[in-house]
Amino acid sequence: MFPESLERIVAMxxxxxxxxxxxxxxxxxxxxxxxxxxxxxxGWTFVLWGVAYYVAIAWSxxxxxxxxxxxxxxxxxxxxxxxxxxxxxxxxxxxxxxSMAAVWISLGISxxxxxxxxxxxxxxxxxxxxxxxxxxxxxxxxxxxxSLRWKPQFACAVVWWAAAVVSLFxxxxxxxxxxxxxxxxxxxVFGSYMMVSEARERRTNESKSGENKSGELHA
Amino acid sequence: MPEPLSESATxxxxxxxxxxxxxxxxxxxxxxxxxxxxxxxxxxxxxxxDGNLGAQLLKLEEAGYVSMEKKFVLRKPQTxxxxxxxxxxxxxEYVQALKQLLGAAIHS
Numbered sequence: 416m417f418p419e420s421l422e423r424i425v426a427m428x429x430x431x432x433x434x435x436x437x438x439x440x441x442x443x444x445x446x447x448x449x450x451x452x453x454x455x456x457x458g459w460t461f462v463l464w465g466v467a468y469y470v471a472i473a474w475s476x477x478x479x480x481x482x483x484x485x486x487x488x489x490x491x492x493x494x495x496x497x498x499x500x501x502x503x504x505x506x507x508x509x510x511x512x513x514s515m516a517a518v519w520i521s522l523g524i525s526x527x528x529x530x531x532x533x534x535x536x537x538x539x540x541x542x543x544x545x546x547x548x549x550x551x552x553x554x555x556x557x558x559x560x561x562s563l564r565w566k567p568q569f570a571c572a573v574v575w576w577a578a579a580v581v582s583l584f585x586x587x588x589x590x591x592x593x594x595x596x597x598x599x600x601x602x603x604v605f606g607s608y609m610m611v612s613e614a615r616e617r618r619t620n621e622s623k624s625g626e627n628k629s630g631e632l633h634a
Numbered sequence: 635m636p637e638p639l640s641e642s643a644t645x646x647x648x649x650x651x652x653x654x655x656x657x658x659x660x661x662x663x664x665x666x667x668x669x670x671x672x673x674x675x676x677x678x679x680x681x682x683x684d685g686n687l688g689a690q691l692l693k694l695e696e697a698g699y700v701s702m703e704k705k706f707v708l709r710k711p712q713t714x715x716x717x718x719x720x721x722x723x724x725x726x727e728y729v730q731a732l733k734q735l736l737g738a739a740i741h742s
Binding site for chain 2: 433436437439440442443446447449450451505506507508509510
């Protein structure tokens with residue numbers, strides 16, 4: 416009887432050891448996911464800019480076209496900068512996060528410069544303006560998608576490029592409709608999808624890290 | 635008569651005791667994903683106390699696995715930690731050893 420119980424103890428301890436090794440591996444995976452989560456809370460900016468584009472378009476059609484775009488874009492830019500600064504405070508820097516910020520900040524500056532200059536210079540042919548804006552947005556989305564290896568965002572890039580082609584080859588109405596549809600799909604729908612998937616991922620990580628943390632992360 | 639240890643069992647790697655501690659392992663895993671991180675962020679992510687976290691970070695720092703930098707941002711003190719190349723190498727080796735041990739445990 417003694418050897419049998421001893422065998423069980425030895426077997427249990429081996430099982431426990433294996434379990435401990437699995438726990439360590441799971442802890443590494445959870446913490447890596449927690450660390451990476453810091454670069455993935457940007458769905459709200461897509462929705463914000465989508466709404467800003469719609470406000471600017473509506474304001475320029477039914478209100479004052481001279482100030483509609485500059486005022487809306489500057490306001491949206493300030494809101495984005497303020498919220499982003501508040502959210503990123505205390506969060507760690509990652510090289511991927513910095514590359515993404517570089518892409519979108521460069522896009523913002525390029526679009527602002529192009530919008531202001533084409534407006535004030537008088538060279539604002541609707542077909543060309545929409546095509547240039549849509550191409551730049553397509554490029555930023557594609558860069559972001561390829562860096563993050565995130566296929567849904569590449570679909571947004573394709574939609575923007577399609578809107579650019581429609582704008583150059585279509586009528587004024589087709590160009591406008593193409594732009595409005597691209598804003599809806601790539602900003603509002605995609606931004607909302609991002610926000611939902613971010614919230615889902617956060618919940619999964621919290622429950623996963625809660626399991627690990629409940630085991631007390633002592634030395 | 636006890637079975638002699640197979641050659642593969644004797645070849646099994648040992649786990650680095652500095653990294654094996656749960657909190658230290660969590661810290662290194664977190665730091666491996668970022669360029670640098672604030673003390674407060676690490677505390678929030680690991681849900682640990684200031685004292686425990688400081689002590690474990692000091693051990694990692696003494697082992698050369700992390701480096702610490704103190705600075706002031708808008709007159710507020712900030713303590714930043716960053717994983718060193720030695721730390722990254724040690725974590726990679728630890729994960730490889732862990733997988734090897736788990737593989738051996740599953741096959742035994």
